Structures are given as C-alpha cells and as structure tokens.
Amino acid sequence: MGAPARAAEPALVSASYGRHYLVRPSGGGELVAVTRGKRTDACVGDRVGIRRTGDGQAVIEQIAPRDNEIRRTDQWRSKLLAANVDQVAIVIAGDPPFSEELLLRILAAAAVAGVPAALIANKCDLAAPHASIRARIDAHRALGLPVFEIAAKGDPSQVRDTLRDFLAGRTTLLVGQSGMGKSTLVNTLVPDADLRTQAISTALATGRHTTTFTRLFDLPESVAPDARLIDTPGFQTFGVAHLSASQLAHAMPEFAPFLGRCRFNDCTHRDEPGCAVRDAVQAGRIDARRFQLYGRLVDETLSAPSRQRP
Ligand SMILES: Nc1nc2c(ncn2[C@@H]2O[C@H](COP(=O)(O)OP(=O)(O)OP(=O)(O)O)[C@@H](O)[C@H]2O)c(=O)[nH]1
Ligand SMILES: [Mg+2]
Ligand SMILES: [Zn+2]
Known part of the structure; x- marks a missing residue:
C-alpha cells in the first residue's frame, strides 16, 4: 500500500494567460500555476485544488463544479472568459464607437449563463461621441438593463460614487471591445492595479498596453466592500455558436411577450409562417434592427459545424 495521496490545497484562479495561471491559495499569497497535461479548461474565478511543486509554483489538479461560466465560441474554438461571477459589466463607449452586434452577443451569452448584466457607458467626458x-x-x-455613465479617466471619487453599490459584495466580470476603457476603470478603482499588472506582465512574459490576460482584482474596502473586478482582454468578435436558437430568443427581453405564440413550437422566428415575433416586428413592437441582429446570431448557431455545449 502506497502512502495516501495528499489532499489538494484549495485555491482561487486569479489570472490566466494562455495555459498559464495565477492562483491564490486560501492561506494567502499568489502562485504561478499550470494545468495538468493537456487540460486548458481552467479560468479566472475557478475554485481549484492545487499541488505545489518544488519551485514555488503549482499544478492545478481539480476544478470544482462551477455556479456559472461565461464563454464565447468562435467557429471552431470555445473560450472560457471566467466562472463563478455574480454579474457582467459590459463597457461601451462612443469613441471608438461600440458595436451594437457585439453588445447583443455578450448580452445573450450572459443571459444564457444566468448571470445579470449591466452596461457601463464610459468616456462620458467626450461630449460628441457620448x-x-x-x-x-x-x-x-x-429594455431593463442597468446603465452607468462614467468617465473612468475623470474624477475617481465620482466613478466610485456611481459604481459603489453596484460593485459591493459581488464579483463583476468586465468585458467589452478593445479600447473601451476596462483597464482604465480597474486602475481608477484599484489604486495599485498598475503595479500588479506590471508584476504579472513580467511573470507571464507579456508587456503590451492592450490587455492580454484575464485578471481578478480585489477592490479596496474603502472603494466598495467585499468586491472583486475581473479585467479581460478586449475582443473584436464574440461567437455564440454554443447557444441554441431558443436560448437566443429567450435572451431578447422584448421577445418575451410573444414567445410561445408562434404556429410552430420550435419556431426560430426566421422564416416560419405564423411567427408571432415577426408579426410584432412588423407591428413596430420589436425594434427591427435588434430583430435583424438576432437573425444573424441564429444563422450562426444553426450553421455551427459542431455545436459545442458547455
Ligand atoms: N477621454 C477618455 N478616455 C478614456 C477614458 N477611459 C479610458 N480612456 C482611454 O481609452 C483608451 C483605452 O483604454 P483601456 O483602458 O486600455 O481600454 P481597454 O478596454 O482595457 O482595452 P483592451 O485592454 O484592449 O481591451 C486609453 O487611451 C484610455 O486612456 C475616459 O473616461 N475618457
Ligand atoms: Mg485592457
Ligand atoms: Zn416565431
């Protein structure tokens, strides 16, 4: 009989960059960690079991079942953004102009994951773009979405006052296109974030200005109690091929009154006759532009080569 295997040490994944991670053991501190073998499916927010290796690093041995996960699926590849979050804050701005379609895609992914979403409209100091x-x-x-209008680069106390109640007691995933101001917001709310960003850049061998890794920050108690923010790299695409047509339809709040009223139970609200949703669009009760975007997402999901489900 061999010695009993030592129980894995509990830890939280606090950063990810490719296959490299930072983990926070429950006893404190932060370690560089890798997943075992070819596993690449850990993500920030995961509660994991680790084994320390001799060199002050660690191997992620187990991943605990997740309360939720936010993922995107581009053509062939599915990417986990984060897990076990309380809410998603989508950062948008007028300059560069945000994409309505990308926003809808993120909102759909959050809705299907069962995670509440909110908008942070940043750069409100830029009068014309805003x-x-x-x-x-x-x-x-x-449509019922909470919206916060801020200037992340402006007066920090104003940013804090606007976001404090929203952030307090929760883990918030910051997502959005590149250049919207996610990292600027983190730097405003977490005074030492810049330093910590540099530290991780060295540890994980990157050094670019645009965010290339996903990173969890604790907010200072004075900014918001018991609050965490996850900064993520911006994206130019956000695939939703892992969502079904029905999930996408349920992610559109303005469709709700009409769902279940179509002639066919499995109506995708595209070309089917007797579609209550399309009737509502024609009657001006659903915004035609949003309906058109929905159609593009459904086409993508129906033509997905091998639909991957989480
Ligand atoms: N005028 C103005 N500029 C801002 C504001 N917030 C951010 N910026 C600028 O917008 C640019 C992009 O900001 P980042 O914080 O790097 O954007 P990001 O969303 O983290 O971008 P990625 O990491 O590439 O995803 C920088 O030049 C910021 O200085 C703001 O409130 N007002
Ligand atoms: Mg950034
Ligand atoms: Zn229909």
Missing part, C-alpha cells in the same frame, strides 16, 4: 450613443444607451435602459 451624445452619439445616447439613443442606444436609452434604448437599453428601456
């Missing part, structure tokens, strides 16, 4: 997205901000408010 005015150019005003109508779209209001449209999302009208």
